Amino acid sequence: MKATRHIAVLGAGIMGCSVALYLARKGIAVTLFDEAPEPFTGASRWNEGKIHLGYIYSADSSLHSAQHVLSGGLLFKPLAEDLLATSLDPVITAQDDIYLCHRDSVVAADDMAQYLDRVSELVRAHPDAHHYLTDVSGATSHRLSAAELAANSDSKEIVAGFHVPERSVETTWIANRFQAAVAAEPLIHLRMGERVLAAHPAGESVHGPWTVATNTGDTETYSHVVNALWHGRMVIDQSAGITPCGIWSNRYRQSIFLRTKRAIQTPCAIIATGPFGDIKNYNGRDFYLSWYPAGLRVDSSAVEPPPVHTLDLPDPALLTSTVLDTLQSLLPWVGDIRAEIESSRVEGGWVFAAGRGELSDPAASLHKRSDYGVTRSGNYLSIDTGKYATAPWTARNLVQALCG
Secondary structure, eight states: OOOSOEEEEEOOSHHHHHHHHHHHHTTOEEEEEESSSSSSOSTTTSSOOBOOOSTTOTTOTTOHHHHHHHHHHHTHHHHHHHHHTSOOGGGBOSSOEEEEEETTOSSOHHHHHHHHHHHHHHHHHSTTGGGSSSOOTTOOOEEOOHHHHHHHOOOTTEEEEEEESOOBBOHHHHHHHHHHHHHTOTTEEEEETOOEEEEEESSSOTTSOEEEEETTSOEEEESEEEEOOSTTHHHHHHHTTOOOOSOOEEEEEEEEEEEESSOOOOOOEEEESSSOEEEEESSSSEEEEEEHHHHEEEEEOSSSOOOGGGSOOOOHHHHHHHHHHHHHHHOTTHHHHHHTEEEEEEEEEEEEESOOSOTTSTTOGGGOOOOOSEEEETTEEEEOOOOGGGHHHHHHHHHHHHTO
8 A cells, every 4th residue: 555644653552553553554654663672562561451431530520530531441442453453352351340449548438339330320321332341231330248348358458349340451462462463564664762852843834744853863754743652752742842731740650460370260359549559360370460659660740751771660579579468468369379470570661640649649630530632733743642441542533533
């Protein structure tokens, strides 16, 4: 297929790769930039893979956050399967999540129960409810009985629990398939290992061609530039004439990815709502575990946060032990996972959020995730991805708008 235009996409995570693939399918040549040596090496690979429907945002009683993520979350599976030309069924968690309300949650258990019921109503009413990772057209939340709660936790810190119809995907598997899809697309030219320094209009108008400058000294011209970076996105926006506004948080988080010697039957659990943690059981042997206070390395409101190689990262074994100790103190069955560890690794990535504050503060704007999307200046577009779950949906909509 002969290319009709040439567009630069900055950032090769799930957002940038989705945009690049959609553009290439429209016959548009794409140059995909990333400072990493290959696509999908940051947060898009190393996260829990929760495909959000809005249940986690119980601190936003307005439902704006839930409404903002719902459409993208429901359509994640069909859109990702279309982009990757393969089924996601093998890497979808087999059971619904359990939300466990911590004693220090920023939302009381009864209020959380009412919020979860309201989100379920939104899910049931959505026309795409049957397209989710599993059919959620009959979505409900169920409060655990005293016996069910005791079977999950014997800690006085856990005061309530709920079954909610959210699930997750194994992001490392998806990352590998995205890498293959991008590499196989002849209209996508990869420029990995290059750090983008700036983007400027090539002429006097922002509606004309744009140039992209990198640390290699090259400056090339494109019909459009799509900035899908997370780390350092606002610096490039500034060079393009978009002044950062509002409040924001650049966070670098680490979590534990481990594999067990044999299959372990445990639930997927989230300790909510605040600075707590979660456990994902993808297939009985591959697990994700996090404890927010232990894994948070950087929380910065700088326009350009520090590079990863300058961070003072803890010993991986110490972090692994801390996360496992903390989770096991709340959920004794974590010990079953721990006893069968075959291998483990600590990995992380940058997360950008249009909000600030401590997650232990009910008033922190980080509890609301409805202020994200696309900012445009002529032929330059900057994307605040918001959530992993909504990236393919946002990318499809952006490309449809660009291509008419």
